[in-house]
Structure formats: C-alpha cells, structure tokens
Amino acid sequence: MLPAEAGPNAAFxxxxxxxxxxxETALRESTIRDVLGDAGRTCHLEIVDDPAKLCDxxxxxxxxxxxxxxxxxAAGGDGTINTVAHEAVRQGCLFGVLPQGTFNYFGRTHGIPEELDEAVRALLDARVTPVQIGMVNDRIFLVNASVGLYPQLLEAREEDKRQYGRSRIVAILSALKTTLGRYRPLRIAMDAEGITRKLRTPTLFVGNNRLQMEQVGMEPMSVALEEGELAAIAPRQVGKLGMLGLLLRGALGRLGDADNLVAFSFKRLSVKHAALSPRRRIKVATDGEVTHMRMPLEFRVVEGRLMLLKPAAAPDAGADAKA
Structure with missing residues (x-):
C-alpha cells in the first residue's frame, strides 16, 4: 500500500x-543540507558524479x-528525476523533486520552484499527490517518450551542451542542426484500442505533460492528459523544410494548426514495424534518456502509482493526478 502522507519528522x-x-555541486549540497537542517529535518544525501552509478x-x-x-x-534534470521516480514507484515510497534541468517541465507543471532553496523549503509543507505516469515496455516516463528523429536530436543536444554549455539557445540551435541532417524515416503500424494506423514518419512522440502540450499549441492533447490518457504526435513524411516548419510552429505555440500531423490520445498503444525489418531493437528516449528497446513497443498510462510531494501553495487546476 502506498503512503498517504509524509510524517512531520520524515527523513529526506x-x-x-x-x-x-x-x-556548483558543493553549493547545491550545502543549500539542501542547510535548509533542511535549519528546519530540524534529517537529510541523507548522495552525490552522483558518474552517470553510470545513478540507477544503483x-x-x-x-x-x-x-x-x-x-x-x-531527485535533485537534477528530467533524466535524473525519471530514474529516481522509477525507483520510488518500484519501492512504493514518497517522492520529492528539486528541479535543476534546462526545461524542468515536470517540476513546473506541479508548481515546484526552480530556485533550489525555495524548492527545498517547499518540501517541508508539501501535500502528497498521486501523479500519472506513462510507461513504454518496462520504463516509465513523466514528460515524454519518443522514437525516430527525436532521440537523435536528444543525443546531439547532449553532445552540443557538453561543448557549448547548458542553455535553451544551445538546445534550439542543436535541434535545427539535427533536423537539417540525415535521418531514416520510420515505417510503423500503431494499434490503439483496436484502431490501426500505418504511417511513414520521421518521429513518434508520446507526451505525458500538460505544460509541454500547451506550449507547442496542442491544447486538445493537454485536455486528454487531464482525462487520464497519453498524447501521440507524429508528422507525416515531409522534407527538411517541412520539418523546420513544424519546429517553428512548435516554437510559436501553433503546432496544432499543422495539417501534416497525426495526433490522437490513448490509454494503450502498440507500435511495431509496418513491414519486415532487420531492426529488432530501436532507440527510445524517455524523459531525455536514450536507450535501446525491443519491438514492438507497448505504451500505456498508469495512474496514481507515483506519490509526489507537491507544494501546498501550488495551484490546483485539476491536474493533481497528471504529469
């Protein structure tokens, strides 16, 4: 049984x-320890200095x-938050977030401050809120999951960030560079609740974050997330100029106006190759982390399994059970 609340003396x-x-890491560590210590709360903190050790x-x-x-x-970006959330779901323990990433979609959706000291203080009087998660095969995602061009974009973005620093401008320029490069389109068959769609597409994107849907102009998909579903978005095969046009629409919050886009909501979705393919494994990005998975891919929504400490002052717009 999942815990209903955090006790006043619960350790972090x-x-x-x-x-x-x-x-920067030392400053973050001291901030966390000082704020929790001043409040009389116990803090056990481990620093992840090697990404390979994060899961353990x-x-x-x-x-x-x-x-x-x-x-x-979890104190870090969306990838760190995803990994720690996965273990919180497995263990059935309460989960808190200190957002430290570039976009921080998950934290912002739930009203968690982006300033570290404010985020730590918010943990002290937070209320426990069940949060919807998405799953693809055996991995969870809080914000999005994708195959095709998008995982390539993420890998290129991480490489560019290592060279030029972490900023939204670097992320945008990296996306433009990848979109103008070479990539192989996907030929997939998608089955959602008995409805099959065959599609040739550069990428399939599955969203689980209301804020992200709203920012790119997919308001109907945002509503679907509020109703306990996931959002599937895939452009039909277009040229590089067409993909640039879609990126521009998304940046301007007008992606929903595009007529070369397939978009629908679902609770369960199976994705397989539309024809015989030598590729049995495919790159899948979940909250910014890229791994290889076996086809077919099985996407599904899971409600109420992640128990998030949400700031007591965060607005409640009916999204408490959604990511």
Missing part, C-alpha cells in the same frame, strides 16, 4: 546529480526511504 533521502562543476544510487536511496518511512528526492 536526496539523490543529487553532480551537474557541470564541483563548486537511486535504488539504494529509495529502498532506505521505504524502510524508514522517508521521502526519496
């Missing part, structure tokens, strides 16, 4: 992504949080 088990520099550290901290009635907390 914080998984802190080391980020880009030692001094998240699993260990979530296990300790479950055993001791505490809260496991």
């Amino acid at each position: 088990y914080v998984v802190l992504n080391a980020g880009s520099g030692h001094s 550290i998240a699993r260990r901290m979530a296990t300790q949080a479950k055993e001791n009635g505490g809260v496991v907390v």
Whole structure:
C-alpha cells in the first residue's frame, strides 16, 4: 500500500546529480543540507558524479526511504528525476523533486520552484499527490517518450551542451542542426484500442505533460492528459523544410494548426514495424534518456502509482493526478 502522507519528522533521502562543476555541486549540497537542517529535518544525501552509478544510487536511496518511512528526492534534470521516480514507484515510497534541468517541465507543471532553496523549503509543507505516469515496455516516463528523429536530436543536444554549455539557445540551435541532417524515416503500424494506423514518419512522440502540450499549441492533447490518457504526435513524411516548419510552429505555440500531423490520445498503444525489418531493437528516449528497446513497443498510462510531494501553495487546476 502506498503512503498517504509524509510524517512531520520524515527523513529526506536526496539523490543529487553532480551537474557541470564541483563548486556548483558543493553549493547545491550545502543549500539542501542547510535548509533542511535549519528546519530540524534529517537529510541523507548522495552525490552522483558518474552517470553510470545513478540507477544503483537511486535504488539504494529509495529502498532506505521505504524502510524508514522517508521521502526519496531527485535533485537534477528530467533524466535524473525519471530514474529516481522509477525507483520510488518500484519501492512504493514518497517522492520529492528539486528541479535543476534546462526545461524542468515536470517540476513546473506541479508548481515546484526552480530556485533550489525555495524548492527545498517547499518540501517541508508539501501535500502528497498521486501523479500519472506513462510507461513504454518496462520504463516509465513523466514528460515524454519518443522514437525516430527525436532521440537523435536528444543525443546531439547532449553532445552540443557538453561543448557549448547548458542553455535553451544551445538546445534550439542543436535541434535545427539535427533536423537539417540525415535521418531514416520510420515505417510503423500503431494499434490503439483496436484502431490501426500505418504511417511513414520521421518521429513518434508520446507526451505525458500538460505544460509541454500547451506550449507547442496542442491544447486538445493537454485536455486528454487531464482525462487520464497519453498524447501521440507524429508528422507525416515531409522534407527538411517541412520539418523546420513544424519546429517553428512548435516554437510559436501553433503546432496544432499543422495539417501534416497525426495526433490522437490513448490509454494503450502498440507500435511495431509496418513491414519486415532487420531492426529488432530501436532507440527510445524517455524523459531525455536514450536507450535501446525491443519491438514492438507497448505504451500505456498508469495512474496514481507515483506519490509526489507537491507544494501546498501550488495551484490546483485539476491536474493533481497528471504529469
């Protein structure tokens, strides 16, 4: 059974992504410890300085949080938040977030402050809120999952960020560079609740975040998320200029006006190759982290499994159970 609330003396088990520099990480660590210490709360904190260790550290901290009635907390970007949330769901413990990424869609959707000291203070009087998650095969996603061009874009963006720094401008320019490059279109068959769609597309994007849908101009999909579904978006095969046009529409919040776009909502979706293909595995991005998965891909929505500490002052717009 999942916990209904965090006790006033519940300990916090914080998984802190080391980020880009030692001094910045040290400042974040001291901020977290100082705010929680001043409030008289116990803080167990581990710094992840090697991405390969993130899963093991998240699993260990979530296990300790479950055993001791505490809260496991992810301090980092969407990828870190995803990994720690996965272990929180597995262990059935409470989950907190200290957003430290570029876009912070998950944190912003739930009213979690982006300033670290404010986010830590928000944990102290937060209310427990069940949050909808998406799953693709055995992996969860809080914001989105995708195949095709989008995972390539993410890999290129991470490489560019390592060279030029983490900023939204770098992310946008990297996306333009990848879109103008070479990529192989997908030929897929999608089955959602008995309806089959065959499509040749550069990318399939599955969304689970209201704010992201609203920002690109897909308001109907935002409504679907509020009603406990996921949103599938895939452009029909277009040239590079057509893809640039779609990127521009998304940046301007007008993607929903495009006439070369397939978009629908669902609770379960199966995706397989439309024809015989030598590729049995495919790159899948979940909240910015790229892995390989076996086809077919099975997407589904799962409600109420992630118990999030949401700031008490956050507005309640009917999205409490949605990511």
